Amino acid sequence: MTAWNNFFSDYLSKLYIPRIGWTDVIEIIIIAVVLYNILVWIKNTKAWALLKGIIIVVLFALFAYILNLKTILWIAGKTISVGIIALVIIFQPELRRALEQLGRKKLVVGLFNFGEGREKGERFSSKTADEIVRAAYEMGAVRTGALIVIEQDMVLEEYVRTGIEVDGVVTSQLLINIFEHNTPLHDGAVIVRGNRVVAATCYLPLSDNSNLSKELGTRHRAGVGISEGTDSFTIIVSEETGAVSVAVGGSIIRDIDRDSLRNKLEYLRKKTVDVKSFKIWRGRLKNERKDI
């Protein structure tokens, strides 16, 4: 017993417990918020895939360090500085946009913006699913081309920014109106977030997948393109054939029937959405969105 007591008193005498003042608490909060927002930013841009790649490289370097693989460590050491410069060049557009936002935004709201309209536990309502299905097949029947991207966990802000803000409740009439030929909003993609059409005329990345059928033009390639880099669910209505297709995870399901599309949307709708914390800062957003 005395041995234990000695061990603990010895251990405690060596333990350094720093005094924490209120400035330390403020510093911890600021660093936590900044880090959190950097991680959210990484997740919402293509930096997410890159971060996963970096983690794998770091694990590999760690492995080389443990086994003392000198040549690999030397190469890793030499490439690190080049790698950092390469990262800045690759992410120059994203970094510029992030800095621009920082300068433009209402800072506090920007910092605590944890994703709009996602506190309900459901991605979108059953009515929204019905409206999207109705719009897709009504447009298909009259050969109106359409591209509807449904946002899931990954926020598609960088694509929303390429289009024109709409912010309207999803209805079949709104979607049909947007894609009506020779109207200002008909070109490009519509992005749906929750129960709202957030933007139209959005420009999506084109897929360069050489396995895609040569019959498919840029509308379909754009639908597949966005699904390669994000977890979005995209509905494509062909202007040429009226067929409705769906792109998810880099693959396309062509000419899907109405019931299958409704079932897929129903599945998406019910996938649980993280209820984010810090609701206190989101009161403003909720008040703006009573009509959801």
Ligand SMILES: Nc1ncnc2c1ncn2[C@@H]1O[C@H](COP(=O)(O)OP(=O)(O)OP(=O)(O)O)[C@@H](O)[C@H]1O
């Ligand atoms: N990168 C893009 N992002 C968003 N929309 C795009 C993009 N590229 C093309 N589009 C849309 O696709 C339309 C052109 O479709 P195109 O005829 O080339 O495609 P398609 O796949 O053959 O489809 P369809 O069967 O409807 O003809 C454009 O008018 C535009 O609305």
